[in-house]
Amino acid sequence: MKVIARAALLVASSLAAIIVLGPLLWALSTSLKSDNHIFAVPPRWIPDEPTLVHFRRLLAEGVHWSFLNSTIYALGAVAAAVLVGAVAGYALVRYPVFGKRALLVLFMGVMAIPGYALLLPTQIAFVKLGLFDTRLALPILYAAHVMPFAVWMTRAHFAGVPRELEQAALVDGYSRLEAVWKVILPGARPALLSAAAFGFLYSWNDYITATTMLESPDLRTLPVALIFFQGFHGRDWGALMAGVVVATLPPVVLFLVFRRYLIGGFAEGSVKG
The missing domain is CATH 1.10.3720.10 (MetI-like)
Known part of the structure; x- marks a missing residue:
């Protein structure tokens, strides 16, 4: 039971981290993309050519x-x-x-x-x-x-x-x-x-x-x-x-x-x- 409880806690913590950090990480990724790559399909988390032009x-x-x-x-x-x-x-x-x-x-x-x-x-x-x-x-x-x-x-x-x-x-x-x-x-x-x-x-x-x-x-x-x-x-x-x-x-x-x-x-x- 302890193993199951720990696994459930780990899953819940991971989901909470994704919900909280996901938007911030996406904002950071978008801020480093050029204007042409912001709306690229499919979207990419890691910019191909990071730029500081927006800053x-x-x-x-x-x-x-x-x-x-x-x-x-x-x-x-x-x-x-x-x-x-x-x-x-x-x-x-x-x-x-x-x-x-x-x-x-x-x-x-x-x-x-x-x-x-x-x-x-x-x-x-x-x-x-x-x-x-x-x-x-x-x-x-x-x-x-x-x-x-x-x-x-x-x-x-x-x-x-x-x-x-x-x-x-x-x-x-x-x-x-x-x-x-x-x-x-x-x-x-x-x-x-x-x-x-x-x-x-x-x-x-x-x-x-x-x-x-x-x-x-x-x-x-x-x-x-x-x-x-x-x-x-x-x-x-x-x-x-x-x-x-x-x-x-x-x-x-x-x-x-x-x-x-x-x-x-x-x-x-x-x-x-």
């Missing part, structure tokens, strides 16, 4: 600036959300906050509301505040969406840290801030990275919010810029697939570098939260 077309169209915009927006949102979320999570655990349970329920409720449902009133508010079509618009909105998740993840970690650990640091001469920075936060690395990864992926992949809050071409994010390769008279499949490959690289690299911390952080948050 050069992305650079010629200035997509690298959109890549930089997406990176700035995502990192800015992550930094703000994780910083505020960590402070709030610590305060909810260590201090007698009035209405603590109500606040946690409120955070969960905010996470359950689709951000797209509030885009119209948010756009009106940002126009009146002078934030519409600026570089601050997206980081603020992304941080507001990610912050409740960061609070829950960090709170779950801080709840499992004994108070005696902080008290020992205070006895050793640390201030409260130094005790949190040097003793508590290093152990919260998985929770912080999990919240940061969630925030980065959400910000990096967003399209609707970016198209609603930005109008200037020089402020476009990468997902918005790639849409312009789907013209009215036909799609530039080579450049579009090259853009898909470029857009996929940061999330993949993020997971490969921090996978150990991410898995530990999500597991800790699901158990203690």
Whole structure:
């Protein structure tokens, strides 16, 4: 029975890998083909004559600036959300906050509301505040969406840290801030990275919010810029697939570098939260 179970698990894992990796591998293959070979019949996974012409077309169209915009927006949102979320999570655990349970329920409720449902009133508010079509618009909105998740993840970690650990640091001469920075936060690395990864992926992949809050071409994010390769008279499949490959690289690299911390952080948050 164990052999059958392992074989079934192997088959299921292989099918899942094919379903997940198949489209990405096909996008990579298409991005390396010339225009004449993209629609060749029968299709080929491995290009006969690999070319980088589609990636050069992305650079010629200035997509690298959109890549930089997406990176700035995502990192800015992550930094703000994780910083505020960590402070709030610590305060909810260590201090007698009035209405603590109500606040946690409120955070969960905010996470359950689709951000797209509030885009119209948010756009009106940002126009009146002078934030519409600026570089601050997206980081603020992304941080507001990610912050409740960061609070829950960090709170779950801080709840499992004994108070005696902080008290020992205070006895050793640390201030409260130094005790949190040097003793508590290093152990919260998985929770912080999990919240940061969630925030980065959400910000990096967003399209609707970016198209609603930005109008200037020089402020476009990468997902918005790639849409312009789907013209009215036909799609530039080579450049579009090259853009898909470029857009996929940061999330993949993020997971490969921090996978150990991410898995530990999500597991800790699901158990203690």
